[in-house]
Amino acid sequence: MSGVAQQRLQQERKAWRKDHPFGFVAKPRTLPDGSVDMLHWDCRIPGKANTIWEGGVYPLELKFSSDYPSNPPIAMVCLSIINPDQGWRPSVTVKQILMGISELLNNPNNSDPAQTYGYEVFRKDKAKYARLVKEQARKYSDEKYSTL
Known part of the structure; x- marks a missing residue:
């Protein structure tokens, strides 16, 4: 790993x-x-209180390259601040990324x-979307997801 990425x-870990x-x-x-x-x-990432995500603790893996922070980490989520063609800046922190995903x-x-599926359900049937999200919150409420 490059010295810049390592440092x-x-x-980031110390600040976190x-x-x-x-x-x-x-x-x-x-x-x-x-x-x-x-x-x-x-x-x-914990689901926010008083939302359909409440109760879930959602796992996420961040993969950094040796040229971080010049390039953003990879995460299986569409978020502009980790998109190299949109909002990525080397000053973006892990904390900002996770807070952005929580908001998303x-x-x-x-x-x-x-x-595609989640988008279509969200767009066409909000009640079904809420039910599916609540199922996910129950699935990810297991103790194994709440701590590392």
């Missing part, structure tokens, strides 16, 4: 430990030999859907 990710939103988790992956892989972070859960971007 930045170590700073000092100040992170309640219920959120973000940490580099520990390998079987006990070493830490700073390029792969396991994260958890409750306020989906209809102009840039990540999943």
